[in-house]
Amino acid sequence: MCSVQEGEDVSPARKEKIVEERTCMKCEKKAVLVTRVNDAFCKECFMVYVTHKFRAAIGKSKLIRDGESVLVGVSGGQASSCLLHLIQEGLSGRAHKKLRFKPGLVFIDEGATIGMSAEERLANCTQVLEIMEKTGFPCYLKALEQAMELEKEAFTNTADQTDTASVTSVENLTKLHRYDKAEEELLALMDSLKSVSAKEDLIKSLRQKILIDLALKKGYSKVMLGDCSTRLAVQLLTDIAQGRGAHVAMDTAFADNRCNDITIVRPIRDFSSKEVAMFNILNNVPSVFIPRITTKAADSVSIEHLTERFVTGLQAEYPSTTSNIMRTGEKLHTEKKSSSENQCAICQAPLDTDVPPSSALSAVRFSETVSRCSSVTLSIFSTDTACCGGGTCQSEGQKESECCGQGDGSCQSKESKLTRDEVESALCYACRLLIKDLGDVSKLPKHILDDISQRQRRTKMKSEIEDFLLDPSNTPD
Amino acid sequence: MPIKCNLCEAGAILKRPKTGDALCKNCFYFAFEEEVHKTITDANLFVRGETVAIGASGGKDSTVLAYVLKALNQRYDYGVNLVLLSVDEGITGYRDDSLETVKRNQQQYDLPLKIVSYEELYGWTMDAIVKQIGLKNNCTFCGVFRRQALDRGAILMKVDRIVTGHNADDIAETVIMNVLRGDIGRLQRCTAITTGTEGALPRSKPFKYTYEKEIVMYAYFKKLDYFSTECIYSPNAYRGFARAYIKDLEKIRPSAIIDIIHSGESLSVKKAVKLPTQGTCERCGYISSNPLCKACILLEGLNRGLPRLGIGKSHKERRKLNEMLAQKEEAGNEKTTPDNSRETTENASSEKSASGSSKQKCENCSCGQKCLAEKVEDLQLDRRKIDPALIDF
Numbered sequence: 001m002c003s004v005q006e007g008e009d010v011s012p013a014r015k016e017k018i019v020e021e022r023t024c025m026k027c028e029k030k031a032v033l034v035t036r037v038n039d040a041f042c043k044e045c046f047m048v049y050v051t052h053k054f055r056a057a058i059g060k061s062k063l064i065r066d067g068e069s070v071l072v073g074v075s076g077g078q079a080s081s082c083l084l085h086l087i088q089e090g091l092s093g094r095a096h097k098k099l100r101f102k103p104g105l106v107f108i109d110e111g112a113t114i115g116m117s118a119e120e121r122l123a124n125c126t127q128v129l130e131i132m133e134k135t136g137f138p139c140y141l142k143a144l145e146q147a148m149e150l151e152k153e154a155f156t157n158t159a160d161q162t163d164t165a166s167v168t169s170v171e172n173l174t175k176l177h178r179y180d181k182a183e184e185e186l187l188a189l190m191d192s193l194k195s196v197s198a199k200e201d202l203i204k205s206l207r208q209k210i211l212i213d214l215a216l217k218k219g220y221s222k223v224m225l226g227d228c229s230t231r232l233a234v235q236l237l238t239d240i241a242q243g244r245g246a247h248v249a250m251d252t253a254f255a256d257n258r259c260n261d262i263t264i265v266r267p268i269r270d271f272s273s274k275e276v277a278m279f280n281i282l283n284n285v286p287s288v289f290i291p292r293i294t295t296k297a298a299d300s301v302s303i304e305h306l307t308e309r310f311v312t313g314l315q316a317e318y319p320s321t322t323s324n325i326m327r328t329g330e331k332l333h334t335e336k337k338s339s340s341e342n343q344c345a346i347c348q349a350p351l352d353t354d355v356p357p358s359s360a361l362s363a364v365r366f367s368e369t370v371s372r373c374s375s376v377t378l379s380i381f382s383t384d385t386a387c388c389g390g391g392t393c394q395s396e397g398q399k400e401s402e403c404c405g406q407g408d409g410s411c412q413s414k415e416s417k418l419t420r421d422e423v424e425s426a427l428c429y430a431c432r433l434l435i436k437d438l439g440d441v442s443k444l445p446k447h448i449l450d451d452i453s454q455r456q457r458r459t460k461m462k463s464e465i466e467d468f469l470l471d472p473s474n475t476p477d
Numbered sequence: 478m479p480i481k482c483n484l485c486e487a488g489a490i491l492k493r494p495k496t497g498d499a500l501c502k503n504c505f506y507f508a509f510e511e512e513v514h515k516t517i518t519d520a521n522l523f524v525r526g527e528t529v530a531i532g533a534s535g536g537k538d539s540t541v542l543a544y545v546l547k548a549l550n551q552r553y554d555y556g557v558n559l560v561l562l563s564v565d566e567g568i569t570g571y572r573d574d575s576l577e578t579v580k581r582n583q584q585q586y587d588l589p590l591k592i593v594s595y596e597e598l599y600g601w602t603m604d605a606i607v608k609q610i611g612l613k614n615n616c617t618f619c620g621v622f623r624r625q626a627l628d629r630g631a632i633l634m635k636v637d638r639i640v641t642g643h644n645a646d647d648i649a650e651t652v653i654m655n656v657l658r659g660d661i662g663r664l665q666r667c668t669a670i671t672t673g674t675e676g677a678l679p680r681s682k683p684f685k686y687t688y689e690k691e692i693v694m695y696a697y698f699k700k701l702d703y704f705s706t707e708c709i710y711s712p713n714a715y716r717g718f719a720r721a722y723i724k725d726l727e728k729i730r731p732s733a734i735i736d737i738i739h740s741g742e743s744l745s746v747k748k749a750v751k752l753p754t755q756g757t758c759e760r761c762g763y764i765s766s767n768p769l770c771k772a773c774i775l776l777e778g779l780n781r782g783l784p785r786l787g788i789g790k791s792h793k794e795r796r797k798l799n800e801m802l803a804q805k806e807e808a809g810n811e812k813t814t815p816d817n818s819r820e821t822t823e824n825a826s827s828e829k830s831a832s833g834s835s836k837q838k839c840e841n842c843s844c845g846q847k848c849l850a851e852k853v854e855d856l857q858l859d860r861r862k863i864d865p866a867l868i869d870f
Contacts, residue, residue: 195729195730197729197730236656237653237656239740240652240653240656240737240740240741241726241733241736241737241740242733242736242740243732243735243736243737243739243740244740245737245739245740245741245742245743245744246740246743246744246745248740248744299725300725300728300729301729302729303726303729303730303733306722306725306726306729307722310718310722310725314657314718321657324657324658324659325656325657325659327659328655328656328657328659328660328661328664331661331746331747331750332661332744332745332746332747333745333746333747334745335745352739352743355742355743357519358516358519358520358670359739359742360686360735360736360738360739360742361739362519363512363515363516363685363686363735364686364732364735366511366512366515367493367495367496367508367512367686368496370507370508370511370512371483371484371493371496371498371500371504371508372483372484372496372498373484429736429739429743430736433730433732433736
C-alpha cells in the first residue's frame, strides 16, 4: 500500500528560504525536521506528536473496545510498518496509557499479479514475515490467489483450515505455493481484464475480501489498515474518477462498516506520507519494498497511478492539497443499505445504481443504445422512458440462462452460466465498469459468482410469490 | 477494409469518443441530437410557452447548443421561444471578435440577440480591470461578473430560463476543482442540471452529458461557424491542472468524464455539515451566501482603488480598507458632523427602497445608460451602509 512515490516527499528540493538552524516549536531545542511549512520539531516532540495523533484517532472513535481482537494488515511498506511500530509501542509497558486491544498481523502476497517467480515471492514473504514475527503477535500469511477459492459463506469453510493456520516459521512458507490452480485462475482473470485500472481495482477488492474472510474465520472483529492521508487523498480522487462517488466516505473514513460483522479502521489516516517516512527514519523502522502492478510504469498506465502523480504533483506546489481533499471527504457519508442484496457483489459497498431518469447512468445507457441499435429499435425504446435496454441489443452471449428450475434456492447446477447482464445487476456503477473490461464474466472468483447466482435465484423466487406478499418492499434478511 | 457504421450500411467516418462505436455522419448527428433531447425531456428542462435564453459566447459549445436547440425545438415541438444572450466583457482582441460570430449566428439561426456589457452594468471593462489587478486573479472578476451579467441580461429580455453550453468535461472539471478546494456547497450544486430554482432565474445545462470532443466533432462536420481562440488574459492556472487531469483520465478510460459526473451525482453530504445558506445580497438583491454578493465586493474594491478586496486572504485588504475609512471619517467629521445622524437614517430608508425597486428599474428601463446613472446614485447612497458589511466580510 506504500510505494516509492510516497517516499519522495521526504527530501523536497530545499528552498533557500528555510534557515538551517531552527528550534523546535514546542521545546525550543534544536529542531531536526519540519512537518508543515512552519512547524519544526525536535525528535522527542515529533514522537509525542505522532503518537498522540495515533492514539487520539483510536480514542476519539470509541470503536475499539478493551481486549478486542484486531487484525492488522501489513504490506511491508512504509505506512503499515509505521502503524505496526506505533501499535507495538502502544502495547508495550513503556506506554503512558497502554492500548488494550489484541493485534494479529496478516500479510497478503500479491506477487502473482505481476508475474513474480516463486523464489522472489518467497524472498518477499520471508522479509515481511521476519518483521512481523519480531513483534510476537500472531501472524498470518495469505496469497491473493486464495481469493479465487473463497466460499461465499465464510463460516462454512473448513477445507483449507491448515492453510490459513498461523504460519510461524519460514519453512512453512512453501505451503503458499500449493495454490497452483488458484494462481492460474487469478492470472487468467487478470489477463482477461484489459486495463490496468480495472486490474488495480479488482486486486483491491480481492485483498479486502481476503482480509474480511480471515478476520471472520479467526474471530477478529476489526481490521486495521495503515492508510496515510496522502494515500487516502489519492484514493478519494481515484474513487471519484472511477464513478465511486457514493463510496468515497467508506473508502477514506476512519471506520469503514460496509461489512456487517467486521469494521475496517484506519488509525493513521491523519498522517501525511512525509510524517510516516520521517517517523520510520527516526525510529529505524524496517520496511520492505515490494513492487506492485504500476511500479515503474508510465503515469498514464492506470487511473490510480495518474491520480497519485496528480495529487503528489499538486501537493508539492500547494502544500494544503492533501488536507483539502481529506477535508472534503470528511463532509461526505455513504448511506448504508440494510439488506445484503443491495451491496455490490465485488466491492461490498452499497449499490448506487438506483438512479432517477435524468442521471449519468441512464445517459450512458442511452448513449449505448442510441449508437448500437438501429433507429427502428430506438423508436420503440424511446416510447418507453423507463427502458434503457443497455444490454438487450447486444447480440453476443444473450442466451437465456435459467437455473435447474428447483426454484427453492437449492439449485446446485454448475452448468448455469451467468450472463453479463445478470452479473451487472448485482454490481455498483464502478464495478460494472470493471466488468466491461472483462472478456469473460465466468472468470470471476467463485465466491462472487455464487453470490450473484444466489441473488438471481432469490429474485426469481420473490417474483413467483410476489402476488401473495402483503408489503412488496418487505424482504426477509 | 473501411469500417461500417454501427447503425446503417454506410461507411463509418468517426469513432464516438463517448462509447467507442464507429458511426457514419448522419447516425452520429442522430445519436448526438437524440441524447440532448433525452437530457432535456428526462430533466423536464423546457415548459411550453417559456422564453429561453441561450448564453452565447460565440465559442463551440454555445454555437452548437443554439443550433441543436433550434433544430430540436422544431423537431420535437418543445414550444419554447429561443433567444440569444451574450455578455461583452470588454476584452479587446477576444470578445469583440467572438461577438461578431454571435451576430452572424443570430442571422443564420434567425434568433433575437441581446448583448449586455460589463461596461454598462458595472462601469468597468475587463481591459480596465486587468490594468488595475494585473494578470493574476483577473479571471475571478470575469467569472463573478459574468454570472450576474447573464442574469441581468435575461431579466432585461424577460426570459424564463437560461441555458448554457457547459459540457460534461466542464462539469467533471468543476467536480474535481471543488474536491480539491474542499468546497462542499458547490460540490453538491455543481452536478445539478438546473440551478437557481428558487429566487433567481433557473439555469440549465442541456449538454451536461455531452462530451466536449463530440461537440467539436458535431461542429466540425456540420461546418458550424464558431470562434475558437483562448482568452487573451491568461487562463485560470489552478483550473488548468484539473483540466489536464481530466484529459489524461479520458485517455486512460474514455468513460471517466461521465463516471466523475456519476460520482458527483451520488455524493451525499453528512447531515451535520453546515452548508452556506443562500440569501440575497443586501445591495443588489442577487443571490448570495454572504450579506454582500461577491460581485458587489469586487466592484466596491475596484471603485475604491483596492482591487484586491475580495480576493485571496481578506485580512490584509480589510486592514487597508479600515485605514482608508478611518482617514475618511476624520476628514468627514470635520465637514459633516452636525447632520451626521440624520443622514444615516435617511440613507437607510432610501437604501431599502432602492434595493427593493432596483430590479424593477432594470426591467423597466430599456437602455442601460439610464440604469447606470441610477446605479451610480445608489452607490453613493448606500456606501455608508456597505462599509460595515465590508468590514464584516
